[in-house]
Amino acid sequence: MLRFAFGLWLLFSSSAFAAGDSQTPAQVRADFTYGRALVTGTVEGVTEFLPVSSTGHMIITDRLMQVPADERVIISGVADRKGRPVSQERIADDYIVIIQVGAILAVFVAFFERIRNLLTGLIRTDRRSIDLAVSIIVAFVPSALLGFFFKEAIASYLFSVEVVAGALVVGGGVILVAEALLPKVRSSDKDEVAVIGWRQALTVGLCQCFALIPGTSRSLSTILGGRLAGLTHSAATEFSFLVGLLTLTAASVYKMWSLGPALTQVYPAGPAGVGLLVAAVTAFVSVKWLVGYVSRHGLGVFAWYRIALGGAILAFLALK
Numbered sequence: 001m002l003r004f005a006f007g008l009w010l011l012f013s014s015s016a017f018a019a020g021d022s023q024t025p026a027q028v029r030a031d032f033t034y035g036r037a038l039v040t041g042t043v044e045g046v047t048e049f050l051p052v053s054s055t056g057h058m059i060i061t062d063r064l065m066q067v068p069a070d071e072r073v074i075i076s077g078v079a080d081r082k083g084r085p086v087s088q089e090r091i092a093d094d095y096i097v098i099i100q101v102g103a104i105l106a107v108f109v110a111f112f113e114r115i116r117n118l119l120t121g122l123i124r125t126d127r128r129s130i131d132l133a134v135s136i137i138v139a140f141v142p143s144a145l146l147g148f149f150f151k152e153a154i155a156s157y158l159f160s161v162e163v164v165a166g167a168l169v170v171g172g173g174v175i176l177v178a179e180a181l182l183p184k185v186r187s188s189d190k191d192e193v194a195v196i197g198w199r200q201a202l203t204v205g206l207c208q209c210f211a212l213i214p215g216t217s218r219s220l221s222t223i224l225g226g227r228l229a230g231l232t233h234s235a236a237t238e239f240s241f242l243v244g245l246l247t248l249t250a251a252s253v254y255k256m257w258s259l260g261p262a263l264t265q266v267y268p269a270g271p272a273g274v275g276l277l278v279a280a281v282t283a284f285v286s287v288k289w290l291v292g293y294v295s296r297h298g299l300g301v302f303a304w305y306r307i308a309l310g311g312a313i314l315a316f317l318a319l320k
Helices: 002-012 025-031 034-047 054-064 088-098 101-110 112-123 127-157 161-181 198-212 218-228 233-259 262-266 269-297 300-319
Strands: 074-079 085-087
Touching: 025 074, 025 262, 034 054, 034 101, 034 269, 054 088, 054 161, 074 088, 074 262, 085 088, 088 233, 101 112, 101 233, 101 269, 112 127, 112 233, 127 198, 127 233, 161 218, 161 300, 198 218, 198 233, 218 233, 233 262, 233 269
Parallel strands: none
Antiparallel strands: 074 085
C-alpha cells in the first residue's frame, strides 16, 4: 500500500527534471535506460491492441517513471528535419509513437497469411483484394487528416493525465452501453473481413477519429465502429488490426521522418531496439489472445477495467 501511494504521488507530482533550459544529447540518451525500454515496450505491446488506450497507459507510465518531458527544455545542438529545435517533451511524446513499430511487426506476424493474400491479390488485381484495400484506406483517412492538421493542438492540450483519466471512464461507459444495445451478429462461414464495404469502413474510420483523444483507444474506437457497421465481434476486431497496421505505420514513419537527424542523436540504438523487441513479442501475444476472447466474451471486462483505473485517478486528483 505504501509503494502504491508513493507511485501515485510520483504520477501527479511535477517533473523531476528541474535543470535550466537546455539538455545535451548525451543526457537525453542516458535517460533512455534498458529498464525504461523494458517497461515501455511491455506497456506498449500489451495495451496497443487492447481497448484500453496504449497512449494513455504510456503517458501514465512515463509520469510514474518520472520521464523528463518539459517543453521548456531544449536539446542543445539538435534540430528536426525542418531545422526546428527539439524539446524534451517532444522527445518523450514521439517515442510513444515510434515504439509502435514493435506492435506493427506483431500484426504482420499474427496476420501474415491475411496480409500476404491481400498483397498478392493486389498484384493480380483481384477484385476482392482491391475492395479490402480500399476499405482499409477509407477507414484510415479520416483520423489521418484530423491528426495531421491538428497534431500540435492535440499534443499541447490533450496529452495530460486528467484527459486520459476522463477518457478512460467515458470509454468504459460507452462500451457498456454498446454491449447492451448493439445487436449480437451471428458468425457465418463466409470471410466477413474480405467483404467489408466502403460504407462500413467509413463508419470505422469516423469512429477512429475519437482515438485522437488520449485515453480513448484506437482499438476500442475501431472495434465499436465495426460493431456499429454490423460486423461480428471477431470481424470487427480483425479489421481493427488491419486498419491499425496502416495507421500505426503511417504515424511511426511520419514521426521518424520529421525528426530527421535528431532521431539517431537522441534515441540510443541498444535500449530502443530492446523496447521494440519487447513491444513486438508482447503485442503478438495480446493480438492472438484478443481475437478469441472478444469473439467469445465481448468487451465488458475492458469497460470495468477502464472505469476502475480512470475513476481511481480522478479520485486521487480530486483529493490533491
